[in-house]
Amino acid sequence: MSQKSNAESSAQTETVQVIVVGGGNAGFTAAHAAAVRGRSVMLLEKGERDMAGGNSFYTAGATRIAHNGLDDLQGLVEPDERHAMTVVPPYTAEEYAADMAKVTEGRNDPELTQVLVSESQSTLRWLNSLGLKYRLMYERQAYERPDGSYLFWGGLHVGNVGGGEGLIEDHTRVAAELGIDVRYGHAAKSLVVNDGRVAGVVVETVDGEKTILAESVVLTAGGFEADPEWRKEHLGEGWENAKVRGTPYNTGDMIAAALNIGAAKGGDWATCHSVQWDAFTAQNESNRELTNRLTRQSYPLGIIVNTEGKRFLDEGADFRNYTYAKYGKEILKQPGSVAYQIFDASLRPMLRSEEYEMPDVSEVIADTLEELAAKLGIDVESLEKTVSDFNNSIDRNIPLDPNIKDKRAANIEPVKSNWASPIETGPFYAYGVTCGITFTFGGVKADTFGRVLNEEGKHIDGLFAAGEMLGGLFSGNYPGGSGLAAGCVFGRRAGSLA
Ligand SMILES: Cc1cc2nc3c(=O)[nH]c(=O)nc-3n(C[C@H](O)[C@H](O)[C@H](O)COP(=O)(O)OP(=O)(O)OC[C@H]3O[C@@H](n4cnc5c(N)ncnc54)[C@H](O)[C@@H]3O)c2cc1C
Known part of the structure; x- marks a missing residue:
């Protein structure tokens, strides 16, 4: 034939x-x-x-x-x-x-x-x-x-x-x-x-x-x-809106x-690799100049909140190599399929420079959390409560060590299992992320x-x-x-x- x-x-x-x-x-x-x-x-x-x-x-x-x-x-x-x-x-x-x-x-x-x-x-x-x-x-x-x-x-x-x-x-x-x-x-x-x-x-x-x-x-x-x-047919409703990374x-x-x-x-056929990806910068799909720099991979050091100012996952569940490929999906599920990674001044120097110093990175900086929330359009009280509850739940007797799973947890719902560090020293930094799809399984x-x-x-x-x-x-x-x-x-x- x-x-x-x-x-x-x-x-x-x-x-x-x-x-x-x-x-x-x-x-x-x-x-x-x-x-x-x-x-x-x-x-x-x-x-x-x-x-x-x-x-x-x-x-x-x-x-x-x-x-x-x-x-x-x-x-x-x-x-x-x-x-x-x-x-x-x-x-x-x-x-x-x-x-x-x-x-x-x-x-x-x-x-x-x-x-x-x-x-x-x-x-x-x-x-x-x-x-x-x-x-x-x-x-x-x-x-x-x-x-x-x-x-x-x-x-x-x-x-x-x-x-x-x-x-x-x-x-x-x-x-x-x-x-x-x-x-x-x-x-x-x-x-x-x-x-x-x-x-x-x-x-x-x-x-x-x-x-x-x-x-x-x-x-x-x-x-x-x-x-x-x-994507919509096999991965489900909403996936048609994911950004194509490659x-x-x-x-x-x-x-x-x-x-x-x-x-x-x-x-x-029903799942894929997807990550946290710059939500707002222009040309955040198939960008051959910036390629992988649009990824935001230092989230295990900070916290991630949705547009309601609430945390929704364990940022420190494991080394990022074992969580990053499933967290894009978690962002897709949030209101507007957008979330913010938040860090304070003590954490900022530890972020991957190739990503967080990307040209035109979606970055918002503010001296106070109140100002940060206002700039992000997030309810101020909600963000302040999330951050203070998080800060108060950290076992500060354990030293922070990002090279190992240090078990420095924030014992709160959702828990942060490792690398919990208080968000308390201004200025504060927020990076808007959405879901970037990498490849289908x-x-x-x-x-x-x-x-x-x-x-x-x-x-x-x-x-x-x-x-x-x-x-x-x-x-x-x-x-x-x-x-x-x-x-x-x-x-x-x-x-x-x-
Ligand atoms: C931003 C980004 C970062 C990543 N980082 C890593 C990483 O650091 N490490 C890692 O292991 N994985 C990483 N991945 C995943 C990795 O890219 C893939 O697992 C791997 O490259 C797939 O290789 P491949 O040859 O199967 O596909 P591809 O490299 O995508 O090659 C497929 C080729 O087929 C061509 N093609 C498609 N249809 C046709 C057609 N009809 N006729 C002819 N040609 C066709 C395409 O143009 C393409 O060139 C990353 C992916 C992205 C998008």
Whole structure:
């Protein structure tokens, strides 16, 4: 059977051994893995070159891998004179697997998880051998201690040199070195199927539609986070209003194409990764200049109130790597889908500068809480009561230490479990946040080599998936840095068979 009749005879037909659809981290990784095996590879990317790189471009490059401490990371991370003053606690594959199970409340696919955690470091080392560069993420994952030393926390220690932009720059250079034919402005529309086997894709370009035939097709075209209709349908009412943090191109095209030819749905289609995101600055969607700087990640140090001046979650439930991806949803639920992170003058210097000193950051500063409430349009009495109740409930005998879960709690409803610090020293700072959607967790079902499965659990010959498109790893929440890690591990695996 052929879905594209007479495809082979069309003048608009090209042939290659492996097609990869989607030029983000997972796609490039799959393409490299196929190319180093000597396969001819064409990578089709919907965006033009100046809009390429997918969500991966927008990232901080943070990549979660298992390791046995700093000695074990030598040779992978770039040298840095601070290493001598740095402690990087080991993060074992068992801890990684336990974190996956903890944040997803056990809904993570155990086989995919096992592969992810056991191959995370070796896959990064392989990418490093091809030319991708990694470093320790001092500015995001460690606070400098008074003696000038550093203690890393939260299981996430390694990142790309140059963040997401550096990642895509490295991938693009390596792809050129490996002879991968990267085609920008090529939006895949549908899959060509011959005799039950996927045999190519139909693409739309400025020059019109064409068919590209191949022995294998690897789908790495992202989730459906950039499509408001799909968000509303699958994530629920209100999600159509979430801000798109990353690429505008991940509209579920290839998920739909795969389902059309009989692929089974995989993973949790009803939840996604979403964060606290600058609510008011202009251009707070798909912003390629500011990328990840629109995130507001220092909330574990302060409090978050809604427009009624009330707290509604535990800001210090865990290191931010384990809570940030589920708190966007909590903001979406608040009146107007807006909330304010509040800090006082003693906390302000500890906020991540790349985010809180972003150009045109939504920031309100006031000498008193009364003035702050007035400026925010929040009922003054309500905000003052929230803050004084919070301040009065803190066990001040425990020292504040953001490098560890210090158990310095605010024993109030809702509790703040760690890092409770009184909001009492002016000036006071408020940052308006809304819900920014990162990526969706539902995709297609595949085995641990990314071979796409149909509803009967059988392989669809010639079809692979990786990255956001591969459902099953995440649900409800997500441990920071595991999206890039998953794209690397399963992209490489898919490319090693394609
Ligand atoms: C602001 C932000 C910060 C993030 N920070 C981190 C972080 O630090 N660490 C981390 O692990 N994760 C992070 N993430 C999540 C991370 O981006 C994703 O998990 C990961 O990049 C997904 O990689 P991917 O290759 O599957 O998708 P993408 O990188 O999104 O690539 C998909 C590509 O497919 C293309 N495409 C879509 N449809 C088509 C089509 N029809 N035809 C052809 N091409 C198509 C898109 O244009 C895109 O280039 C962040 C995400 C965002 C938005």
